[in-house]
Amino acid sequence: MPISAVVYREGHHALGVQVVWRGPDGTERDRVRMRPLGAGLDRWTAAVRPDGVGEWSFLLEAFDDPYLTWRDAVTKKLDAGQGAAELANDLTEGAALLHGIVWQGRASEAALIRAAVAALRDDGLAVAERVAPALALEEMLWRQPVRRLVTRSEAYRIRVDRTKALFSAWYEFFPRSEGAQLPHRSGTFRTATKRLVAVAEMGFDTLYIPPIHPIGRIHRKGRNNSLIARPEDVGSPWAIGAAEGGHDAIHPELGTAQDFRDFIAAAAGLGIEVAMDLALQCAPDHPWVTEHPEWFTTRADGSIAYAENPPKKYQDIYPLNFDNDPEGIRAEILRVVRHWVGEGIRAFRVDNPHTKPLDFWHWLIAEVKRETPDVIFLAEAFTRPAVMHGLAKIGFTQSYSYFTWRTSAAEMREYCEEIVASAHYMTPNFWPNTPDILHESLQHGGPPMFRIRAVLAAMLSPSWGVYTGYELFEHEARPGAEEYLDNEKFELRPRDFARAEAEGRSLKDFLTRLNRIRRDNPALHRWRNLRFHDSDNPAILVWSKKDPDSANTVLVACSFDPGAVQWATVGLDMPALGLGWDDKVRLRELLGGGEHLWSAAGNALRLDPFLYPAQIFVVERADG
Template sequence: MTAPIAIENVRPEINCGRYPAKTIEGQDFYVSAEIFKSGHDLVYAVLKYRKKGKRRWNIIPMDSNPNDIFTAKFKTDGIGFYEYTIEAWKDSYGSLLKDIQSWYNAGENVEEDLKVIMEIIRYSYNNSRGDDKKFLRSSINEFKKLNVDKKIEMLKDQNFSAIVKKYQKKPEKTGYCKNLWLISDPVYGGYASWYELFPRSLGNDGRSGTLRDLINHLGYVKSMNFNVIYLTPIHPIGITNRRGKNGSRTASPGDPGSPWAIGNSSGGHYSINPELGTMDDFEDLVKSAEKLGIKIAMDIAFQCSPDHPYVHDHPEWFYHRLDGSIRYAENPPKKYYDIYPLNFEIKNKKALWNEMRNIIIYWINHGIRIFRIDNPHTKPLDFWEWLLNEIKSRYPDVVFLAEAFTKENLMFELSKRGFTMSYTYFTWRVTPEEITSYFSELNSEPLNYFFRPMLFTNTPDILGKDLWKGRNEFIIRAVLASTLSPLWGIYSGFELCENDHLGDTEEYLNSEKYEIKHRDFDSPGNIKDIISKLNIIREENPALKTHGNIYFCETTNNSILAYARYSQDFKNIVLVILNMDTDNVQSGYVRVPLGTLKINNYIYDAVDVLNNNKYKWNGEYNYVRLIPGKRQAHIMVIKC
């Protein structure tokens, strides 16, 4: 089929339309394309979108911009899957109006041409309805009374021309060659502040903490203004080959083992470790957290201890050695004797895949809407595409975080296949140059259409070497994580600046993965107040709630990092400026790109909402002086 109008370079379009783009419920979703035809006639284009399963399209006129670029935006009316596409046709009204204006300016008689354009208007009137019809009827009657100048002025009126174009004929109508997909996630799929903890570490007097203890601890987490609590695995823990302190091969009596070695005689993935409590306790936790505006995120690790019921009931689900024994988990040079990995590519994989889906659904039915998936990059891509589509089609309010520290292409592919958000290399991006390069990439097209970065300052597995420097570095990393992405989180103890490390490794000394911790949550030197303030700043500034909107600013000092975050309408602009040197005062000039950020005033206020100061700034270059221990960073809200 021939296409008289070219519709090209439609954005976003992920892998030629194979995968959906992502948006958040309530946020504007922008679509653009290059649309043009031969000759001098103008083109009229519309964006069409609808929710999956609906027959009727919502239609939005696209704005014409220089270089044949057309743009439009819409907000999804709920969560779930959508499709969108573009149609275009010759703009008879706009083309003739352009010619009339040109002829009239050249002194030509345009009376006959005005009669022709009136026929277009009458056609639109005859096909219009409701208020549009009333408006056109009144306008036609008024048009007859006007002189040529006023007639042309009326024809150019934006509201009038929009209604005429809405109902005019559609010669040379051309549709884009495909419908594209979009997934609209709930807000917590794109904007959230996470706090990770081990429930067993919340007990007193040396005993294991319980889910009831966690209910009592909710107020502490809420005081720092986090809105998601991420639980490490809460299932029964294996006995066989249980790992001891600091991950040693041999456990001592009383060692609790790693929660990621799932399953014993008490049950597996459907069960709660009896030491933590009961299902009633769990459901009370979910409800109690919800009352405080906190969602519970659950860790899902599709792996088993040697004591898991699956080992007895479904030995065919595991990898086997030549001697018939089940193979332990391996990540050379390490072997994990307390864990058996599942084999997702067995001959009869359907039963295993269905069981993994049923685990997710089971916990959904007990109130969970956020899942953190452990090591998804070690399972087949087609499994994830199937599983995530199965869940999202039934439960569109469920979101998934991919804990995938792997090569970039695989990390990005997992997001395309359905993961809502993903871990990143943030931990290992430390210098201003590294941060600028990495986050410029993550905020660029097409990544920003489908990859949502989750920035954890630390994890039970990773204590970044930069944090060994102490409290000032903890502040730097908290400011970075909370302002570089709308998704950020900390692992418990970060607010206390815990940084004892195992030798020269990124592992924690006396890792909480293998023992119960008892913390003084009011210990001196903590940064709880700073973290609380960061989360308040995030909540109050729309610029920090979206992804893909960052501009790294020039500075005259290589130790100072500066970047601007801005809302889609540029009504909210946040400028983050950090001294990346934890020991020395650093000063210099920061360039604020007034034109790029649409700041129209030469003199404007820079309100430091982190330190409660206000500055009067002039033009693009402004001076800053940052003092470790006193003022490590500015977070400026620009008022103009």
């Protein structure tokens, strides 16, 4: 983690600056000396590397460094040709300074320091010989400096998450649809377990499941968000709560608490982590409605206000009101989250967090991470940029994004450059589709567009995800809406994946390949290393990522046109690839195969959306 600061002092004496780095337990872990960033700028920089998850802290200490002041003066006088007579005071002062270091008890360096003191006091030696041992102490006394007149900054807190907070591949399915039998026999955790193998085979490491709690019966929605439900309609999982229980209960049709634990264990055995939905809203028959009516908003006519996003109405959902009993509602929600953490959940997808008080989230996330620092919170907040950034700053680990609505190369480049600028606190997660969102590009772009959006999401963002059915090219929308027809939010939707794969109507192999490329190339595990390159075709976006800790570099070119072959001449930013402008690169293509030799300019590229709408290259320096 890079740290920089402006630090200065009066006069010409040497200044030292250190980062004091403390671990989650509050103990000091390290002191890292900062170096000046350019002459005369008074800006200092250092890098620290935490080695564990949790809340770390650091502060800066600035101090007078008498050894550096002495060394600088002596070096300049020697360079000017001055002799022992002119340096007499410097030799005496240097010996006294170093003798004081020995007296302070630096045992491991005592021998070197004593030798330097003896040399400075030995007037039988030439002046250069007298000062040489003391000047040779520079590196040792840089790491363990003599510090006087120490001043300190305030302490700054840094939350350190596990790697998966940055790099992850998400897959979403409804457990009740897996193994379901129409018209209304729900799937269970046991039947959904059978689907886990396919999820793992595609390379997804996080499985997000919508709410698994009892679903309200009062004002239950029917198919396609109908206001009138038939007896067999299963309702929306986000209408949480019924006589069987609320946010800490499991829908009886899905199975028991033990079935849920077995489901989590089976997923873990395949390398998949289960992420739960945290939706803080209630059906009218949720137990909280009768037990804590003060947690809801009462309208002028005495009724409880249901959720609205005008002109949309959600009569099956009551939003929570945090104003009347903030302490009580906070304590209950913390209890609910602790319950699921106790069941083995370490990732939550939070529904509409921007509709709840931000200070509540700040408190809740801090409380949960204080006890269980590896928990991840993904914000499902398609809202104004300032609010999304605010949620990230108060503690949300990841966030849904505007990726879905960036449909040209120029728009995508501009958006990703904005993300890189805020990557020190915000980690977007790119989803081409969700149960709520079926963008018109997928409605009309055919299978090539599904490949295009998958490449963009998987190769641009370290974290990405898809909602089930994406691999089957599901694209039928409800008329006049940006969402699926026969939406799975309101009905069971079992799918015949095996038949689709046998008939060649599946994107499974393509998604598997993308996730394998992501896994095998550490350059794709980060945000801040994203760099764009020039293309003379506005329908083609070209970018690269270089891993700072290895030689791995990936270059991607992706077309935004699902209907026609596109050509481009590409210019490479060679320094972004870690190369010189006159170097050549060998590109090893990972989708269609083959190798290419490119230089900084004039590189021809052809993308066929009906074959591969993108090319993904591993970049290697060409010999000769």
